Amino acid sequence: MNPAFSVILLTTASGAGYGMLAWLGVLNALRLLPSSPWFGVAAVLVALALSAIGLLASTLHLGHPERAWRAISQWRSSWLSREGVLALLTNLPALGFAAAWLVSGRATGVTVVLGLLAAACGLATVACQAMIYASLRPIRQWCNPLVLPNKLVLALFTGAAWLAAIVALAGAPPRIEAAIGLACGIAALALKLTYWRRIDAQPPLATMETATGLGAIGTVRMLEAPHTEENYLLREMAYVVGRKHARRLRQIAVALGYVIPGVLLAAGTAAGTTPDRVLLPLTALLGLLGIYIERWLFFAEATHTMALYYGRKI
């Protein structure tokens, strides 16, 4: 599948935003966050800004961005529509959470409940995002039971890294946030490696014989393509550049997205204060870059059954 810049930015940035919102809600309920009222407002706004950047970027790849509002209508059947509805809905408890923290303090019942509600809505949005891919049956690398947990843990990992950075910038020791980030990072890497091993060993979903129904005669080969030039289908769904460099890109993604941020988070867990103000924001940004490459590969390595009609391997 052709990796569209805007769609990958959406899953990377909004994943980090909703992951951060989830940790804000949960850690606040456990009273593990700095108590300053402005910290709460700033942190919630950063989380919402990250998710908003992602959502706005995603409208860039639409043929008709001005009609994007129509996408919230079909939540009964479409995961994309459900994602849109939940993404908008999440803003209500999240902004309420920030306001309640500012007005009544972080420990009141209202603040805690709104925070937990925002966390649940944010994670549900990420789950819908994952299901958009996991429900597409022609693409075996996406229609995979590991795609949903992978995306959720990735959001929690990048979200915790961002929260650790914000806590450090606020002048508090971000030990807990960094430790959570490290744990999620290890889990995310383990899941990703398992996922790669599975898709590498998986047989194709269909063959040229079942795609054409000519298997009764024997093996099927392409003799002549319908057209001599490229078309939308080949550009969008028979993208091969990524697969050519997949091994090298996997190594880069593991190093940039998981290992280096993990080591920096471990350093943050151990150290405490001053160096974190530089190190942890760097970790958060670097992590996003690595995860961007990982998400790019998620597209580039995906194969579509349609390509069988053009004699391509899937």
Next chain:
Amino acid sequence: MTSIPTPGAKKLGLVIDLDTCVGCHACAVNCKEWNTSGHSAPLTDFNAYQDHPQGVWLNRIHTYEAGTGPDSRTVHFPRSCLHCDDPPCVTVCPTGASYKRAEDGIVLVNADICIGCKLCSWACPYGAREFDDDQGVMRKCTLCIDRIYNINIPEQERQPACVNTCPARARHFGDLGDPDSAVSRLVAERGGFDLMPEQGTKPINKYLPPRRRPAPTAPAKAPAPPGGNSVLRWIDRVLSR
């Protein structure tokens, strides 16, 4: 609504005969011709008269070789929307632009509310949908909905353009929901099949397999040519009629 409606009795669709298709691409050309001026207009082309022409086509004709040795066959293979009974392209649509009609089973796109997110083209296992980069909306076969119900054209022409134009009569149009219709009988007689049944889309369109040819027999011995020059051989042929 992009939820699938309760299926009606009528299921309009195509039956494509892979035995008689000669791969002339006339169906694809007439499809483009009709649909670039009808319900789906325009079907945009880029660089139409230059290098690297590209554009939206709703019907594409592939050619395959199947089998090996003396039993191998060249098979021409038209590929278009199969108007599935369980169309994944419809349920993924976030706007309701993609829909399946309960009254005749045709799968359509409402270009006025399509946001061009392309998700439906990813969901279709067959590559039946093509994005119109100029208009920013998704295009697909409409089963020539603007022909088959069109009271302004003669009744015998109220068929999809591809069916009308096929010189080998390899394409048949009818109601596959009615077991007694001509197309349903054809499917039953010839063992019509679904494409990629493992995807669970339940296509309405059916394909008829190439017929088994009789095993090749030893070529008949040609009679020994009579001697003489070409004039004498001609006289011999005429006299022996």
